[in-house]
Amino acid sequence: MNLFKKSSIVTIVVSLFILSLLAGCGGGGAPADDAKSAEPVNWTANSVWPPENHQSAGLQEFANKVKEATNGQVEITVQTGGALGFKGPELLKVVRDGLVPVSDILTSGVAGDEPVFGVVTLPFLIQNFEEGKILNEIARPYFDKVAEEKWNQKILYISPWPAAGIWSKEKIESVEDMRGLKTRTYDKNGALVMEAVGGTPYPLPFSEVYSSLATGVIDSVLTSTPTAVDAKFWEVLKYYAPINVTMATDLVTVNLDEFNKLDEETREALIAAGKEMEEEMWAKVAELDKQKEAECNENGIETVQPSQEFLNELSSITKDIREEWLKQAPPEAKEIVSEFLKQVGRQ
Template sequence: MKRNLVFYLVIALLLSFSVLPVHAKTSWIANSVWPPNNLQTIALEKFAAKVKEATGGELEINVSSGGALGYKGPELLKVVRDGLVPVSDMLISGVAGDAPIFQVVTVPFLCRDFEELKMLIDIARPYFDEQAAKWNQKILYISPWPGAGLWTTKKVTSVEDMQGLKTRTYDKNGALVVEATGGTPYALPFSEVYSSLATGLIDSVITSTPTAVDAKFWEVLKYYQPLNITIATNMVNVNLRAFNRLDAATQEKVLKAAAELEQELWDNIAVLDKEKESISNKNGIETVKVSGELMDALTEVTMGIRNDYLEGAPQEAKAIVAEFLEKVGR
């Protein structure tokens, strides 16, 4: 009898150990609307690798690229807020419909080069962090795009040449520039750009060199005008509830990996821009030199856009632009 009792006690003890909670690794899905070879997707993959290494595999981020999860872009603040995905990259100006302060990064012809863009982002970052928190998320890192030029079927050397263009734009400011120069803007997701060019729905695109390479624009377009209409930026955000479930040490490692990657991306963006332009040229795209006269004319014709934006912009955006213009002496 005693022997049987001991036997059952041992079995019960073993069973109790078998149901003890086991420490589980954390796995996040990271959404990217960009194709696998796009610089933003590559950066997100690199971030995931950095995090995995830093945490010894305790936090694993699996990147889903090319918009495979079904999200096209403008709704991504809501998507991350609601935890539909814990992590997503997003075009900052692309989500300005939900948070108007984010439109400040693509005010036309505000930033003239990457150095000025970095200055603008550094000024804006505290305001952006505050806005992200209101949307139940945290900005992990901000990465630049090369400047947005105009890719066309016909050569553009004057504002008059831009009249009548049917141009794909990626945000409100780009659309306003097209309208100001006498064209028609089309707000199309990236996944629909190539087919729209091939069918003649549009005949031009405002975008950066990496995006042009991704889309193989040389198959449907002929010219690239590096107008630097705007210089866009991307941000990678994490749902706050997901982030706060991490222990403090893991959070610190994630933020450290993000800061390191962000610095690397800004250091390399100018070189990447030239590399992507060269690829386009080798495949048949002609880069059209932009004259000072054209830039002066574009600055003049878009002055109303900048003034109208500042008149209706959130106070925080006005403060960002004022501080930026003071620093660059304009």
């Protein structure tokens, strides 16, 4: 074999060796970003609610859906009951800063940081569950935009609560019965309602509600039926008036930086899982409300159905709260309310 042929063979072998190295490093194949996105991801998801609560259960179900939809590429470990030490109002900042990648967040509970979220719990804006769903659908694009552009997170799904009523030690059948109440509220609008009827609002974290009732710091709570079951209100309270003050929702969000590290197919799988979860949660909650109220009744809580006169008086008393809030509200919130009233025929 002459020198030229030997040289050619060596050149071919070396070239093949280099190509094999490049292939192993991703050269000549998929982009490096795709290779990184193929690495399994394990996120921690935070919930302040007890594990049996429908929001916590929904978050766990969502984690299961994500694992299946991504073939195990994304695993979400759910921590409930405030195990991570977060109480709630700070959670927009917590997810924004990546202190926890995923969290369940009470929408109105973070309205102090992002006012547009307060539109969900404008008192007596909605009159039934279906109207709550309409309001959510109108608000969703606005919420998505502010979450991504201002708070560095993506909303995966929004889940409702049954409408809030008042749970108390004494029977509540009129506005007069509400005067002097010391009531735990979960957002600013609920606090304004109690002030308007002559009560005193206490914006306590959920974890402090039971002990505050037991020690007499408060004598009533503005909340929904699942929360009443979680807190075993029948041990410290006697009555429930379903006055439907507001219908709160929870956001489940993911840090946008973490979300964007995923490849496009995986991101789409998460979005699809979130859409499916949202549809399921809205379908479940109306029935859940009935079940949880029945559980409270079985344990000794008496439901006191409000008269139409009582409800009309509450709506009249809180009209100024809605109007004052809208005067100070972001333009987006005003657009949401305007479109909502148009769709439900109360423009």
